[in-house]
Amino acid sequence: MPEPIRLPPQPDRCELCRRPVPLTRHHLIPKALHNKPYVQKQFAKSERITATLWVCRACHNQIHKLFSEKELALTYNSREVLLSDERLQTFVQWLAIKPPGFMPRH
Numbered sequence: 001m002p003e004p005i006r007l008p009p010q011p012d013r014c015e016l017c018r019r020p021v022p023l024t025r026h027h028l029i030p031k032a033l034h035n036k037p038y039v040q041k042q043f044a045k046s047e048r049i050t051a052t053l054w055v056c057r058a059c060h061n062q063i064h065k066l067f068s069e070k071e072l073a074l075t076y077n078s079r080e081v082l083l084s085d086e087r088l089q090t091f092v093q094w095l096a097i098k099p100p101g102f103m104p105r106h
Contacts, residue, residue: 005045011054014055014059015053016059017095021056021100023054024056025053025054026052026055027052028076028078029043029072033073034049038074042074051077059092059095062088063088066085066088
């Protein structure tokens with residue numbers, strides 16, 4: 001029997017801004033694209049399912065504001081690559097010093 005696919009455990013802080021706030025799961029390879037041939041060729045099923053980040057709602061919103069689902073799947077599919085984008089990096093640095101209850105208006 002195959003080993004069950006396990007998702008990474010939820011940390012106590014956002015994996016981008018590091019604030020201790022309620023978290024959401026960001027799928028680094030968007031679920032809507034899991035059945036696309038170009039995604040299936042590049043990523044194994046287990047990778048498509050487990051490639052996630054735990055992020056706060058503000059960081060999650062900003063990710064989806066900046067990148068299309070296709071860009072997320074094919075280019076911005078890791079924490080390191082997401083943070084290499086200057087626009088997201090600037091936002092995360094700005095948000096990191098805000099209090100836990102702060103939610104930016106988009």
